[in-house]
Amino acid sequence: MAKGLRKGLTSYGDEGFALFLRKAFIKAMGYSDDALDRPIVGITNTYSDYNPCHGNAPALIEAVKRGVMLSGAMPMVFPTISIHESFAHPTSMFLRNLMAMDTEEMIRAQPMDAIVVIGGCDKTLPAQIMAAASVDLPTVVVPVGPMVVGHHKGEVLGACTDCRRLWSAHRAGEIDEAEIETVNSRLAPSVGTCMVMGTASTMACITETLGLSLPMSATIPAPHAERIRLAEASGAAAARMAVDGGPRPSELLTPQAFRNATVVMQAIGGSTNGIIHLTAIANRTPHRYDLDMLDEIGRKVPVLVDLKPSGAHYMEHFHHAGGVPKLLAQLGELIDLDAGTVAGGTLRDIVARAEDVPGQDVIRPRSAPIKAEGSMAVLYGNLAPGGAIIKQAAASARLLQHTGRAVVFDSVEDMAARIDDPELDVGADDVLVLRNTGPKGAPGMPEAGYLPIPKKLGRQGVKDMVRISDARMSGTAFGTIVLHITPESAVGGPLALVESGDMIRLDLAGRRIDLLIDDGEFERRRALLRTSPAPAMPKRGYARLFQQTVLQADEGCDFDFMVRPPDEAP
Numbered sequence: 001m002a003k004g005l006r007k008g009l010t011s012y013g014d015e016g017f018a019l020f021l022r023k024a025f026i027k028a029m030g031y032s033d034d035a036l037d038r039p040i041v042g043i044t045n046t047y048s049d050y051n052p053c054h055g056n057a058p059a060l061i062e063a064v065k066r067g068v069m070l071s072g073a074m075p076m077v078f079p080t081i082s083i084h085e086s087f088a089h090p091t092s093m094f095l096r097n098l099m100a101m102d103t104e105e106m107i108r109a110q111p112m113d114a115i116v117v118i119g120g121c122d123k124t125l126p127a128q129i130m131a132a133a134s135v136d137l138p139t140v141v142v143p144v145g146p147m148v149v150g151h152h153k154g155e156v157l158g159a160c161t162d163c164r165r166l167w168s169a170h171r172a173g174e175i176d177e178a179e180i181e182t183v184n185s186r187l188a189p190s191v192g193t194c195m196v197m198g199t200a201s202t203m204a205c206i207t208e209t210l211g212l213s214l215p216m217s218a219t220i221p222a223p224h225a226e227r228i229r230l231a232e233a234s235g236a237a238a239a240r241m242a243v244d245g246g247p248r249p250s251e252l253l254t255p256q257a258f259r260n261a262t263v264v265m266q267a268i269g270g271s272t273n274g275i276i277h278l279t280a281i282a283n284r285t286p287h288r289y290d291l292d293m294l295d296e297i298g299r300k301v302p303v304l305v306d307l308k309p310s311g312a313h314y315m316e317h318f319h320h321a322g323g324v325p326k327l328l329a330q331l332g333e334l335i336d337l338d339a340g341t342v343a344g345g346t347l348r349d350i351v352a353r354a355e356d357v358p359g360q361d362v363i364r365p366r367s368a369p370i371k372a373e374g375s376m377a378v379l380y381g382n383l384a385p386g387g388a389i390i391k392q393a394a395a396s397a398r399l400l401q402h403t404g405r406a407v408v409f410d411s412v413e414d415m416a417a418r419i420d421d422p423e424l425d426v427g428a429d430d431v432l433v434l435r436n437t438g439p440k441g442a443p444g445m446p447e448a449g450y451l452p453i454p455k456k457l458g459r460q461g462v463k464d465m466v467r468i469s470d471a472r473m474s475g476t477a478f479g480t481i482v483l484h485i486t487p488e489s490a491v492g493g494p495l496a497l498v499e500s501g502d503m504i505r506l507d508l509a510g511r512r513i514d515l516l517i518d519d520g521e522f523e524r525r526r527a528l529l530r531t532s533p534a535p536a537m538p539k540r541g542y543a544r545l546f547q548q549t550v551l552q553a554d555e556g557c558d559f560d561f562m563v564r565p566p567d568e569a570p
């Protein structure tokens with residue numbers, strides 16, 4: 001197979017001419033023939049003025065290039081889409097698949113023997129790994145790393161769990177306008193990804209566990225010199241892989257690796273978004289992600305990492321306590337240590353080198369967990385025949401077995417218009433229901449599942465209520481919140497049948513979420529649901545492609561035509 005600059009020649013009907021022309025043009029950049037004869041390591045550039053999480057990407061790129069060149073290969077940097085959570089309309093999830101397609105096609109289109117993808121803000125690592133799994137070229141992932149923590153009035157702060165907590169306090173009248181503005185400048189004190197165990201941190205830990213990045217890559221703070229050295233080492237690893245031809249993603253993304261990632265996701269108190277992304281990644285391989293496996297693992301894997309929103313600390317504390325290698329060591333036989341990694345060797349080698357930090361209490365032993373059961377559970381029931389997710393680790397224990405009266409909102413807009421209405425008929429024991437917020441309904445499945453506590457209840461001191469929806473929730477959020485109800489209401493899922501005043505039962509022990517109406521009434525309402533409540537089909541462009549082909553949450557929200565059939569080779 002052709003290597004380096006000879007790979008994937010442009011179609012002119014004359015291969016010799018195609019290579020001659022390619023070399024003629026690239027020499028305009030000043031490359032020598034010696035450089036152009038080397039193996040090529042592509043490096044994605046996701047720097048963007050709209051993406052502060054990736055603010056250190058230029059420094060990481062330089063370090064990766066140095067590592068590649070020190071190892072005798074040729075680095076070539078190219079741009080791809082970059083997505084930041086707060087700068088993506090309507091949602092970052094709407095754009096994840098576009099970034100995956102962009103990354104995949106640019107890796108396929110341009111000559112390279114290995115690839116280093118640099119990402120981190122929530123949807124970027126999933127998109128890059130989905131692309132890598134589809135292309136199956138040797139790939140090293142370099143996360144940009146978490147921010148360092150902020151401080152306010154002697155308290156340690158972090159994006160974005162504390163953004164939500166303090167904003168709720170502001171809504172409840174506990175923090176005035178001037179102080180909330182001060183807080184606003186202190187929540188994100190450096191470049192890098194949110195430093196709680198949100199989606200970005202969850203995906204970085206999963207990536208390290210899957211063996212797609214070097215040890216400690218998930219946790220080294222973004223501004224630290226150590227992250228620059230990690231980037232250099234990642235470049236060197238990619239250069240080796242360019243020569244060796246592996247390990248490829250297909251050698252690393254095995255059923256045992258997905259199981260290991262699930263164990264870690266449960267043990268870190270990970271983001272529910274991680275489930276959707278792992279499902280989408282698995283669907284780019286011959287394997288599939290099994291929600292029942294997630295629940296089974298959740299019943300026996302304790303939460304060991306004491307990070308917000310489930311615990312007390314932040315990513316830099318996880319790092320200084322030993323990071324993912326130490327966690328893998330604490331998890332013992334729950335992890336399959338024969339799984340491979342881009343570091344060469346297996347997770348067993350990484351665990352053997354895990355640092356023991358005396359006195360640290362961020363990564364607990366299994367004998368003293370944060371929570372006896374894992375972070376997330378899978379619910380079924382008449383409201384969620386295709387499944388729903390609850391992050392029990394971040395929920396109120398008293399609400400995990402709860403029956404309450406439904407207060408229904410038909411859309412994000414409806415919720416925003418009425419939730420703070422003093423006349424809204426709502427009490428602390430009610431169940432807030434939000435629908436038409438799934439993959440097709442909103443569209444793009446917004447992180448609207450964290451419905452705010454109605455202002456009038458917040459002012460009475462209500463901090464949590466049962467909230468259910470077909471939306472997602474930020475990994476940095478907390479509360480007794482049922483998410484990803486499948487199928488979504490916009491495609492006729494049972495959530496569309498709920499009426500305000502109905503009783504809804506959350507039964508975590510039984511793993512159920514049910515609408516308490518009899519079967520006859522259920523069918524009567526279903527028969528009345530004559531027209532599809534899904535929004536009108538967009539007339540053109542990416543929005544149309546999305547609406548036509550996006551899969552449900554239990555299938556990873558990828559496009560249906562991107563899924564790899566189990567029997568198809570990469």
Ligand code: FES
Nearest residue numbers: 053121193194200
């Ligand atoms: Fe980028 Fe949180 S906004 S990781």
